[in-house]
Amino acid sequence: MDWHQLWTIVSLPDNIPIVGMLFIIPFFTWYALRQARANDRLAERLENDPDLAKTHHRKVQPFQKGWVREVAVWPYLLRMEFLAAIIVTIILMVWSITLDAPLEEPANPSLTMNPSKAPWYFLGLQEMLVYFDPWIAGVVMPTMIIIGLIVIPYIDENPLGNGYYTYKQRRFAIWTFIFGFIILWCSMIVIGTLIRGPGWMWFWPGMTWDHNRLIFEINRDLHEIVGITSQPWIGIFGGLVVGGFAVAAGYACHRIIAATEFSRKILNRMSLLQYAIMQALLIVMLALPVKMAARLLFRIKYVWVTPWFNV
């Protein structure tokens, strides 16, 4: 166990946000889900007691007759904002006094940094380069992430949970977002920062970053395993595999979407276009962990090889 190596990575000033993220993201997830549980309990109580539902103010926050529902922004909100600004300023000041922004040697195109890493928030994309060709990892996937995020409000037809934390009323939406944001985006960033060392090789936390390390792994394409040797059969086979994955993933997603009576009700509210877009995005999202598993566990490089592009 090389504690010094671990400390070298963790204490790098530019890695502070990721180390912070390791605590901040789980904290806020817990913080949100705790409030969601409180609201869910209240919802359950009101579902079982229709009379109470008619009179209850429907929040977990205390409320009594005669209390105003709205308070003046000055001073009740502005003092919070002022306080937040002061706290953020103090944190920034202390952070800036104690830790220096990194500055390496002057740029030198003839001396490659190893490992040469993107800024921390793009390390998820850089990590994706291991599993996909650059046109997918660097162009298609980021575009799909942006489009996927933008269309979320237009494909989510569940009217519940508008303006309050809840888990039970939005199970599928919350699981999808947590899967995409925490399991894929955040953990890929953590892998790219803490795990990947020289030559973008996998070093478990505590392993020494050995610049002379060689890994004798032969990555194969899927068609080689099956024994197909010539085009166009390679391309046709790969197309069938990718198409098969899309169908299987779409089927699995549909089973999950239509798992409960409530989710079927929401599904019925969706138009065909909304459903198709959601399925396409979910299939692309699932392709990442599937390809990761194929690469890390079975050392498969490409599943679809064509003369123009490889997947």
Added chain:
Amino acid sequence: MAENNPTEVKDKSAAPAGSNGDGARTLLGVTIDPDEIKKKAQIDLDALKQPTKTEVYKSIFRVKHDQTARSRTLGVLSNVFLHLHPAKVNRDAVRYNFTWGMGGISFYLFWVLTWTGVLLMFYYHPTKVQAFRDILYLEHDVPFGKLLRNMHRWAAHAMVLTVQLHMFRVFLTGSYKKPRQFNWSVGVILLVLTLLLSFTGYLLPDDQLGFWAVTVGTNMARATPMLGHEGPFGPELGMTPFNDVRFALLGGSIVDANALLRAYIWHCIAIPGFAAIFMIVHFWRVRKDGGISGPAPIMLEKEIKPVRR
């Protein structure tokens, strides 16, 4: 009286000007009565004790600062910096636990970055010869230069984090739902602009870290389908290293002087400009879409109304 006695004015070197029996004097034909002046001075001194009663104060702050609802409302609405706020807000929304304050903190960090960024621009030349030396100069010679640079960098990192947390919160509270759908999309654009701002700033110190990060980043642009010279169907459409999308980003086929200048202009002018426009829309729509989304009363499953198409 003094005004009847012009000869005394001419003879001011001989005796104190305009002195006469009852305390009033004349100077250059103007009567100066010490009692009158004392009275006037007292008025000014009294005004100092109550500055809020002065015309100057009233002209700047048009509203009384007292605890009536009217004054509090007008205090927000008649102030250009505060008027983005509504006069009143959901009583439960001022608690920290609903919003986590991440949107506001992101905006505050944007301001910190603007101020520190402008100060950094005074010391920085976006040229291959000067850029790296300017950073050394900032770090070693400029008073508080190191603090300035540290603050700009850490505020940038913090902003990337707070913007993501803001998005996470908005998702978990379902605040993107009707009628706020469009504002969520604007927010996604702002997230992308935040990442791009941070990324373009990475190259500016012109050190190994930024150079290789941007090299790795822009190399991906080679592989853009149809627009990159190594992307699918790129070569078929006539893409070469000298006319594809990467060339447009870098102003050349390698990360060099032109890339530095382009990163500088994107970082300091173009992207902050776009971000400002989208922020204006974002904040405007927060208000127009009904203010902060919650904490809203819980809706029950049986209350769902059928979709209207």
